[in-house]
Amino acid sequence: MKRFARLFETLDRTTRTNAKTAVLAAYLAEAPEADRLWAIALLSGRRPRRAVPSARLREWAAERAGLPLWLVEEAYPVVGDLAETISLILPPPLRAAERPLSDWMDWIETLRPLEEGARKAEVLAAWDGMAAEDRLVFNKLLTGGFRVGVSQKLVTRALAEATGIEEPRLAHRLMGDWTPATTSYAKLVLSNDPGDDLSRPYPFCLAHPLEDPADSLGDPGGWLAEWKWDGIRGQLIRRGGELYLWSRGEELITPRFPDFAPLLDFLPDGTVIDGEILAWDRPENQPLPFAQLQKRIGRKTVPKKLLAEAPARMLAYDLLERDGADLRGRPLSERRAGLDALLAGLPPEAPLGPSPLEPIASWNALAGTRATARERRAEGLMLKRAGSPYHAGRRRGDWWKWKLEPLTVDAVMIYAQSGHGRRANLFTDFTFAVHDGADLVPFAKAYSGLTDAEFAQITRWVQKNTLQRFGPVRQVAPELVFEIAFEGIQASPRHRSGIALRFPRMARWRQDKPAAEANTLADLQELLRLYG
Amino acid sequence: MAPVLSFTERGIYCPAGDFHIDPWRPVGRAVITHGHSDHARPGHGSYLCTPEAAPVIRHRLGDIRTGTLRYGEPRRIGDATVSFHPAGHLPGSAQVRVEVAGEVWVVSGDYKVEPDGLCEPFEPVRCHAFISECTFGLPVFRWAPQAEVMAEIDAWWAENRAAGRASLLGAYSLGKAQRLLAGIDSSAGPILTHGAVEATNEVLRAQGYRLPGTIRVTPDTKPKDHPGALVIAPPSALGTPWARRFGPSSAGFASGWMRLRGIRRRRGMDRGFVLSDHADWDGLNAAIRETGAERVFVTHGYTAVFRRWLAERGYDAGVVETEFTGEEAGETAE
Numbered sequence: 039m040k041r042f043a044r045l046f047e048t049l050d051r052t053t054r055t056n057a058k059t060a061v062l063a064a065y066l067a068e069a070p071e072a073d074r075l076w077a078i079a080l081l082s083g084r085r086p087r088r089a090v091p092s093a094r095l096r097e098w099a100a101e102r103a104g105l106p107l108w109l110v111e112e113a114y115p116v117v118g119d120l121a122e123t124i125s126l127i128l129p130p131p132l133r134a135a136e137r138p139l140s141d142w143m144d145w146i147e148t149l150r151p152l153e154e155g156a157r158k159a160e161v162l163a164a165w166d167g168m169a170a171e172d173r174l175v176f177n178k179l180l181t182g183g184f185r186v187g188v189s190q191k192l193v194t195r196a197l198a199e200a201t202g203i204e205e206p207r208l209a210h211r212l213m214g215d216w217t218p219a220t221t222s223y224a225k226l227v228l229s230n231d232p233g234d235d236l237s238r239p240y241p242f243c244l245a246h247p248l249e250d251p252a253d254s255l256g257d258p259g260g261w262l263a264e265w266k267w268d269g270i271r272g273q274l275i276r277r278g279g280e281l282y283l284w285s286r287g288e289e290l291i292t293p294r295f296p297d298f299a300p301l302l303d304f305l306p307d308g309t310v311i312d313g314e315i316l317a318w319d320r321p322e323n324q325p326l327p328f329a330q331l332q333k334r335i336g337r338k339t340v341p342k343k344l345l346a347e348a349p350a351r352m353l354a355y356d357l358l359e360r361d362g363a364d365l366r367g368r369p370l371s372e373r374r375a376g377l378d379a380l381l382a383g384l385p386p387e388a389p390l391g392p393s394p395l396e397p398i399a400s401w402n403a404l405a406g407t408r409a410t411a412r413e414r415r416a417e418g419l420m421l422k423r424a425g426s427p428y429h430a431g432r433r434r435g436d437w438w439k440w441k442l443e444p445l446t447v448d449a450v451m452i453y454a455q456s457g458h459g460r461r462a463n464l465f466t467d468f469t470f471a472v473h474d475g476a477d478l479v480p481f482a483k484a485y486s487g488l489t490d491a492e493f494a495q496i497t498r499w500v501q502k503n504t505l506q507r508f509g510p511v512r513q514v515a516p517e518l519v520f521e522i523a524f525e526g527i528q529a530s531p532r533h534r535s536g537i538a539l540r541f542p543r544m545a546r547w548r549q550d551k552p553a554a555e556a557n558t559l560a561d562l563q564e565l566l567r568l569y570g
Numbered sequence: 571m572a573p574v575l576s577f578t579e580r581g582i583y584c585p586a587g588d589f590h591i592d593p594w595r596p597v598g599r600a601v602i603t604h605g606h607s608d609h610a611r612p613g614h615g616s617y618l619c620t621p622e623a624a625p626v627i628r629h630r631l632g633d634i635r636t637g638t639l640r641y642g643e644p645r646r647i648g649d650a651t652v653s654f655h656p657a658g659h660l661p662g663s664a665q666v667r668v669e670v671a672g673e674v675w676v677v678s679g680d681y682k683v684e685p686d687g688l689c690e691p692f693e694p695v696r697c698h699a700f701i702s703e704c705t706f707g708l709p710v711f712r713w714a715p716q717a718e719v720m721a722e723i724d725a726w727w728a729e730n731r732a733a734g735r736a737s738l739l740g741a742y743s744l745g746k747a748q749r750l751l752a753g754i755d756s757s758a759g760p761i762l763t764h765g766a767v768e769a770t771n772e773v774l775r776a777q778g779y780r781l782p783g784t785i786r787v788t789p790d791t792k793p794k795d796h797p798g799a800l801v802i803a804p805p806s807a808l809g810t811p812w813a814r815r816f817g818p819s820s821a822g823f824a825s826g827w828m829r830l831r832g833i834r835r836r837r838g839m840d841r842g843f844v845l846s847d848h849a850d851w852d853g854l855n856a857a858i859r860e861t862g863a864e865r866v867f868v869t870h871g872y873t874a875v876f877r878r879w880l881a882e883r884g885y886d887a888g889v890v891e892t893e894f895t896g897e898e899a900g901e902t903a904e
Contacts, residue, residue, distance in 0.1 A: 050831070050835070051834070051840065051841065051842075052840070053838065053840075103709065105709055106879075106882065108878075109708075109709060109875065109879060110709075112708070112872075112875045113708045113709060113710045113875075116708060116710070116830075116872070117710055117830055117831075117832065118830075118832045119831065119832065122830075122831055122832075123710060126709075126710035126711075126712070126829070127709050127710055174831075458832075459831075459832050459835070460831075460832045460833075460835035460836045461832065461836070462830065462832035462833070463830070463832065463833060464836075490836060
């Protein structure tokens with residue numbers, strides 16, 4: 039555990055990518071193989087579920103520290119992290135018993151079936167036997183809250199340094215729904231046969247937002263344009279007589295979308311397609327709003343009614359594998375032609391079709407096309423270089439997302455709550471309202487878009503302008519106005535305002551605007567009528 | 571009978587002696603615990619502090635009327651008897667003991683209980699009522715012994731020297747900077763100081779406080795002449811063009827707030843060293859216990875929480891609101 043705790047500390051406090059890569063590579067070269075495998079799993083987001091409810095951990099830690107529970111609960115929002123709060127209050131260890139990371143991970147699994155008394159005894163004994171500086175990471179593993187600022191790309195690069203295997207090959211090997219319980223370091227990383235897991239997806243190729251004007255991209259003849267749909271990016275795989283559907287979050291979601299099962303009969307073996315999963319409006323032959331798809335995301339099984347109301351369909355962007363051959367190095371125009379040929383034979387009611395390409399007469403004309411995105415239920419356009427390969431990960435230059443400008447309203451802040459992690463101690467989570475006659479109606483929460491300096495300034499303001507406290511939430515004087523940007527607007531009977539926004543965030547703090555000049559509920563209803 | 575001290579909009583007031591302690595608005599007669607700007611403010615008719623604190627206060631506030639009173643020496647002011655007692659916060663810092671008709675109240679000012687080798691160590695003072703700061707009044711704030719933290723800083727500096735980097739260490743220019751100078755291994759390499767830090771150094775050296783040799787950074791300073799230097803500067807100077815002149819560097823910050831990972835990350839420093847000039851949770855509780863006081867008023871910090879904790883321990887506990895935030899002081903306070 040010591041070695042892994044030191045790795046976490048170093049990764050956590052370094053902002054330099056090269057330094058992070060170097061310490062991670064050293065760990066992956068030196069740690070026992072079982073620990074390496076766990077480190078890769080944890081750093082790529084494959085962390086085990088919470089093994090102990092956090093309320094219990096809080097109580098047990100308070101008891102061990104000899105503190106009243108209320109005091110621990112008051113300290114928690116100041117620290118902004120429960121695992122850390124516990125590690126800071128526990129008394130020094132009674133003994134030091136070092137166990138490797140993989141041992142502790144196995145131990146966490148053994149906690150699940152235990153009854154509460156036995157679990158408590160186990161956890162207290164673990165705390166008593168662990169060096170103070172190892173407890174933070176340990177608690178994070180226990181609460182299921184382990185995270186560290188390391189990208190998948192960095193993990194792959196460090197592993198490449200440690201093993202001498204090229205990055206793209208490793209990136210592919212690390213994909214899929216493996217866990218340390220289902221594989222070994224040797225099998226996952228060192229095995230020369232990536233074909234041993236037929237379900238394994240390719241790393242997704244990602245785009246950067248286009249910030250310069252489109253004509254900076256040069257001759258439009260070298261580019262392809264298509265809609266940027268507002269759904270779930272996915273990869274559909276047919277190999278070995280089976281169908282697999284992956285989300286961009288590397289989750290295998292085949293069972294949640296039985297809609298795609300018929301494709302087994304239509305697609306040849308050795309096919310991998312990249313596309314967007316959408317809830318589909320069959321009569322109108324267009325996507326349903328994202329909110330419809332959202333109803334299906336969290337469900338492991340789908341009731342028949344929902345299957346009928348919000349059937350899923352994939353609009354395909356790209357063909358990554360055909361007849362078992364990896365096409366990612368071929369130019370996009372060639373892959374796209376292959377995709378169209380493959381899908382040409384599908385009946386129109388099939389849950390899969392090509393995402394249409396939009397002609398680019400000129401960049402100016404394409405800007406006109408983009409302006410109609412909301413009517414098409416799209417977020418904007420994707421611009422892809424016709425000759426581009428399918429990169430692994432996010433690479434600048436070949437693919438750009440060209441999204442619509444967001445919608446905005448000016449709203450009044452009415453509640454504030456402090457953030458977590460690096461934003462602990464700062465008020466960063468705000469609730470916003472619009473005017474409705476003499477009332478203020480809350481309609482959105484947002485917590486991003488401002489600088490740390492602005493959050494610090496607002497925090498001082500909140501401390502002096504609190505009207506009432508509800509636990510961690512402060513009701514503040516309705517005085518500060520913010521421009522709230524969002525991607526979409528929907529009717530929602532669950533919200534008091536009757537509307538729900540997609541991706542609301544603070545575009546800026548309108549220090550120039552008095553609260554009386556903020557927008558009204560009628561303004562929001564008009565936006566709903568236009569874009570809902 | 572009026573209480574020995576009362577809490578007014580100008581600050582803590584003693585009716586029997588007609589003076590204020592660390593007032594934040596101009597008053598006739600001010601008794602000052604130490605030179606930090608939230609305690610020693612401009613505009614009072616007269617100032618009373620320890621002789622050790624006076625030079626810095628004069629340096630910061632300019633032409634003021636200052637009287638001094640040695641630690642432990644009683645002075646009659648009106649019907650009150652006042653004396654100063656070491657607070658261990660920084661050189662010359664004091665707690666103020668006020669006795670009126672046999673009843674003793676003590677104002678802690680800012681304090682820390684661990685001796686730091688530079689300033690006069692904290693001395694508990696028996697009293698009936700104790701007014702305690704509680705900047706770090708939560709059980710998550712616990713400090714490692716100073717020697718351990720200094721060793722961490724020495725190791726960081728050595729690592730940077732070996733890698734050909736300068737070590738930029740953020741520390742408040744009065745108190746923390748000098749404590750660091752006195753505590754680190756100053757023989758390891760050259761130590762450069764920001765002008766604000768060096769100005770305080772000069773005042774304290776002239777008083778006889780022992781600080782190692784330092785080199786003031788001026789526009790003519792060539793970082794190349796001082797390879798592997800440790801640069802001590804106010805935190806506000808880090809990340810500015812002033813700091814960039816040192817080329818490749820690692821930035822560290824020494825403060826009690828560095829105990830919290832969220833604040834460490836927000837500060838964006840390469841290293842955070844947990845070193846505070848305030849008492850930690852155990853220090854606050856020990857200090858309060860040793861006064862023998864039954865009444866405790868808390869101020870500056872997590873006052874509401876700390877008051878409740880003390881009340882549950884059987885103290886007659888209250889909160890003194892300050893002008894600043896009235897609650898969590900946030901990381902600006904140290």
